[in-house]
Amino acid sequence: MAFNHWMILLFSVWANITWAHGESLVELDHAPLNIENRDQLLRGAKHFQQVCLTCHSMHYLRYDDITQEAGIIKERMPVWDDLSWGGRPPPDLSLIVKRRTADWLYTFLRAYYIDDTRPTGVNNLVWPNTSMPNPFISRQGTQQLLISEAHLHDSKGKYRWSQVLKLDRPGQMSGEEFDQYIDDIVNYLVYAADPSYLKREAYGPWVIGYLLILLFFVARLSMSYWDDVKRKHHMK
Amino acid sequence: MSLNKWINDRLPIDDFVDQHLRHYYAPKNLNFLYFFGSLAMLCLGIQILSGIWLLMYYEPTVETAFDSVEYLMRDIPFGWLLRYTHAAGASAFFVILYMHVYRALLYGSYRKPRELLWLLGLFLLILVMAESYTGYILPWGQMSYWAAKVIMNIFGSIPVIGPPLMHLIQGDYVISEATLQRFFAFHVVVFPMVLLGVVFIHLCALHTVGSNNPDGIEIKDNLDKDGIPVDGVPFHPYFTIKDIVAAVVFLIIFFAVIFYDPTFHGLILEKENFIPADPLVTPPEIKPTWYLAPYYAILRAVPDQLLGALAMLASLFIFAFMPWLDRAPVKSMRYKGTRSRVSLFLFVVSFLSLMVLGLLPATPTNTILARIATIVFFGFFLTLPYITVYDNHKTPPDRVRM
Amino acid sequence: MSSEDVDLKKRKFLSQATTAIGAVGVCGAAVPLISYLTPGREAQMSAKAVEVDIADMKEGEQRTVVWRGKPIWIVRRSVAQVDSLKKLDAQLSDPNSAIEQQPGYAQNAYRSIRPDILVLVGVCTHLGCAPTYRPEPQSIDETWPGGFFCSCHGSKFDMAGRVYKGVPAPTNLEVPPYHFLNEDTIVVGKDRA
Numbered sequence: 001m002a003f004n005h006w007m008i009l010l011f012s013v014w015a016n017i018t019w020a021h022g023e024s025l026v027e028l029d030h031a032p033l034n035i036e037n038r039d040q041l042l043r044g045a046k047h048f049q050q051v052c053l054t055c056h057s058m059h060y061l062r063y064d065d066i067t068q069e070a071g072i073i074k075e076r077m078p079v080w081d082d083l084s085w086g087g088r089p090p091p092d093l094s095l096i097v098k099r100r101t102a103d104w105l106y107t108f109l110r111a112y113y114i115d116d117t118r119p120t121g122v123n124n125l126v127w128p129n130t131s132m133p134n135p136f137i138s139r140q141g142t143q144q145l146l147i148s149e150a151h152l153h154d155s156k157g158k159y160r161w162s163q164v165l166k167l168d169r170p171g172q173m174s175g176e177e178f179d180q181y182i183d184d185i186v187n188y189l190v191y192a193a194d195p196s197y198l199k200r201e202a203y204g205p206w207v208i209g210y211l212l213i214l215l216f217f218v219a220r221l222s223m224s225y226w227d228d229v230k231r232k233h234h235m236k
Numbered sequence: 237m238s239l240n241k242w243i244n245d246r247l248p249i250d251d252f253v254d255q256h257l258r259h260y261y262a263p264k265n266l267n268f269l270y271f272f273g274s275l276a277m278l279c280l281g282i283q284i285l286s287g288i289w290l291l292m293y294y295e296p297t298v299e300t301a302f303d304s305v306e307y308l309m310r311d312i313p314f315g316w317l318l319r320y321t322h323a324a325g326a327s328a329f330f331v332i333l334y335m336h337v338y339r340a341l342l343y344g345s346y347r348k349p350r351e352l353l354w355l356l357g358l359f360l361l362i363l364v365m366a367e368s369y370t371g372y373i374l375p376w377g378q379m380s381y382w383a384a385k386v387i388m389n390i391f392g393s394i395p396v397i398g399p400p401l402m403h404l405i406q407g408d409y410v411i412s413e414a415t416l417q418r419f420f421a422f423h424v425v426v427f428p429m430v431l432l433g434v435v436f437i438h439l440c441a442l443h444t445v446g447s448n449n450p451d452g453i454e455i456k457d458n459l460d461k462d463g464i465p466v467d468g469v470p471f472h473p474y475f476t477i478k479d480i481v482a483a484v485v486f487l488i489i490f491f492a493v494i495f496y497d498p499t500f501h502g503l504i505l506e507k508e509n510f511i512p513a514d515p516l517v518t519p520p521e522i523k524p525t526w527y528l529a530p531y532y533a534i535l536r537a538v539p540d541q542l543l544g545a546l547a548m549l550a551s552l553f554i555f556a557f558m559p560w561l562d563r564a565p566v567k568s569m570r571y572k573g574t575r576s577r578v579s580l581f582l583f584v585v586s587f588l589s590l591m592v593l594g595l596l597p598a599t600p601t602n603t604i605l606a607r608i609a610t611i612v613f614f615g616f617f618l619t620l621p622y623i624t625v626y627d628n629h630k631t632p633p634d635r636v637r638m
Numbered sequence: 639m640s641s642e643d644v645d646l647k648k649r650k651f652l653s654q655a656t657t658a659i660g661a662v663g664v665c666g667a668a669v670p671l672i673s674y675l676t677p678g679r680e681a682q683m684s685a686k687a688v689e690v691d692i693a694d695m696k697e698g699e700q701r702t703v704v705w706r707g708k709p710i711w712i713v714r715r716s717v718a719q720v721d722s723l724k725k726l727d728a729q730l731s732d733p734n735s736a737i738e739q740q741p742g743y744a745q746n747a748y749r750s751i752r753p754d755i756l757v758l759v760g761v762c763t764h765l766g767c768a769p770t771y772r773p774e775p776q777s778i779d780e781t782w783p784g785g786f787f788c789s790c791h792g793s794k795f796d797m798a799g800r801v802y803k804g805v806p807a808p809t810n811l812e813v814p815p816y817h818f819l820n821e822d823t824i825v826v827g828k829d830r831a
Binding site: 207210211213214217218220221224225227 | 659
Binding site for chain 2: 670671673674675676678
């Protein structure tokens with residue numbers, strides 16, 4: 001709805017001023033968000049169930065139909081001890097978008113490259129030295145870093161990930177397919193972090209529209225009363 | 237005999253309404269800055285109502301606090317709306333209160349005979365700060381926990397009585413479930429009750445001395461033959477309807493934020509507060525909420541821990557001396573001289589700068605800027621007795637302008 | 639003078655319109671506040687149907703499952719127990735299940751879809767106590783043929799949950815909606831689609 005787009009634009013001006021990119025070595029891509037699209041959310045939920053649910057839980061999303069339909073149920077969620085994984089177990093992902101951002105995740109999940117010095121064999125441009133292995137290697141293929149790491153650190157935030165990474169062994173998916181695949185997951189994660197998003201957007205125009213109508217009448221009534229006062233004031 | 241008469245013979249509702257609404261005269265030249273008093277009451281009402289509703293699902297224990305908030309936001313019908321309303325309501329409350337205080341500074345509303353009204357207002361401001369601070373810990377996110385810890389350490393830095401005082405407030409040697417539960421008790425019972433009582437006294441005091449106005453002259457000095465101020469209009473219907481217009485405008489902005497940007501990019505709800513509290517991991521940067529940031533910036537600007545804490549306290553309590561520091565022959569900034577105007581302008585700039593600096597990391601540049609702003613902040617109060625005497629004030633008119 | 643009259647008319651209209659629109663707003667604001675008080679999503683989920691496997695139940699065996707937070711009894715009645723139902727009509731207050739305490743498909747002599755399988759809500763219709771299953775004849779009094787007994791206030795029900803005369807409980811025990819998915823599986827909480 002046009003009204004909603006304007007409202008979001010209004011607030012996103014502020015977002016661009018305040019948003020910090022953190023530790024990322026590259027500029028973040030803009031994640032195409034399309035939360036209203038239920039089919040895409042369900043696709044994302046199914047990808048999540050196939051890949052992410054192996055290590056990550058979705059603790060706060062238990063009772064909504066999309067999550068249930070995708071088979072992400074409480075009984076199948078992994079539970080990690082605090083001390084497992086060297087004290088850094090894979091985090092719950094229900095609120096990950098609130099901590100990171102959709103853009104961060106969208107770029108992070110595609111910016112892995114081969115790095116034999118890492119225990120996982122891969123490194124990441126958005127989250128350098130992450131302990132998370134690349135779960136999409138069979139789908140995306142493997143990528144090589146084109147410039148030296150030192151150069152990368154010096155030019156922090158100057159490049160985009162696709163400018164400094166090169167696909168050297170293709171995976172099962174084409175580039176576009178994989179972008180869409182990751183975007184599906186990111187959309188689902190955005191939804192998961194705040195399922196009220198859809199409802200807020202649906203109620204917003206009605207509530208604000210109602211208040212504008214009320215404002216019209218209240219303001220006219222107020223002016224009608226204050227005309228008395230103004231007339232008397234100028235008579236004297 | 238009507239029911240109305242039966243009740244009024246026993247409880248003077250009509251008399252009360254007459255006395256405080258129909259026959260309470262407010263200056264007819266009040267401008268938009270005078271809306272913020274009634275808006276503050278609206279905000280208090282919104283907070284109390286949404287707070288009671290949140291209370292029905294919130295569980296104040298370390299294990300369940302965070303989860304119960306997420307649960308009510310996701311699985312309870314309209315839980316998200318109430319939670320966002322309560323969180324955004326806290327920020328809106330402070331926007332309104334700061335505008336309310338600015339209005340008083342601009343038009344000299346703290347001057348005789350309104351000194352007590354001003355002091356009660358300052359007490360209310362501090363109560364609302366205590367209310368928001370105790371409320372902020374309740375979701376038990378990372379920022380709740382660490383912000384509480386930082387403030388507790390400020391208490392702990394007081395010599396001799398500091399550590400025992402800190403332990404008394406916390407109820408433990410660290411921030412723990414005992415702290416969470418007593419903050420809960422203060423947030424939902426003690427502070428709101430005191431707040432409502434003091435709001436009532438604040439209004440009693442207001443209705444005794446009457447509203448000041450942008451011209452800073454007393455409307456009670458100009459009475460007609462019936463003893464009614466010629467420049468006053470009955471509060472009802474003239475100001476009730478005007479206040480309702482202001483309330484609707486406020487609600488439009490308020491709900492636009494709630495529906496389209498409820499966390500306001502971290503100013504209303506910080507990103508870090510969506511991680512459950514972890515006493516072992518400090519977030520990369522601990523920020524206060526924006527409305528407490530100016531005081532936090534003052535705390536950080538002073539190189540000594542104890543003096544910093546004292547400066548922070550002083551930055552609040554120094555407002556209490558305003559009625560006696562301002563010695564100008566006129567109340568309103570409309571008729572004050574250039575020096576007074578520049579002085580207030582610098583004060584507002586320093587307050588806003590401190591607010592921004594309090595939210596930024598303490599880099600060397602930021603620290604120097606915060607020190608300058610702190611000096612300007614206190615300089616406003618300390619130079620006021622001289623500036624207001626040696627200034628080219630104008631003579632206010634006999635009657636209000638409209 | 640005439641212009642002021644028009645003004646007052648207009649003001650009256652505006653103030654009535656404002657009051658009406660404001661009242662709509664108050665009602666609108668009440669909607670989220672009241673919906674908030676209705677059972678949450680988790681409660682809705684627990685209201686979902688429950689599947690019960692009855693393959694391993696022996697004759698005379700009783701089993702309890704939970705649906706909407708209430709105990710649901712499932713009993714596999716023996717032929718003797720089913721036969722006992724026919725002789726009791728005179729002692730019961732509603733032998734033909736005239737009062738709607740069961741879905742239409744259970745309004746019969748056995749108060750069930752299949753004569754051998756009984757499904758009941760295990761909550762006494764008197765004050766909500768939980769009666770107990772007492773299949774042994776003569777265990778409550780000399781003429782007791784077996785049934786359900788509520789020890790709270792002494793209400794007695796037969797092997798179809800029908801209430802005896804002269805006890806505090808006013809009506810028969812409730813039969814929840816249910817259907818058979820197959821020979822050995824009952825779905826409690828949902829009529830056949």
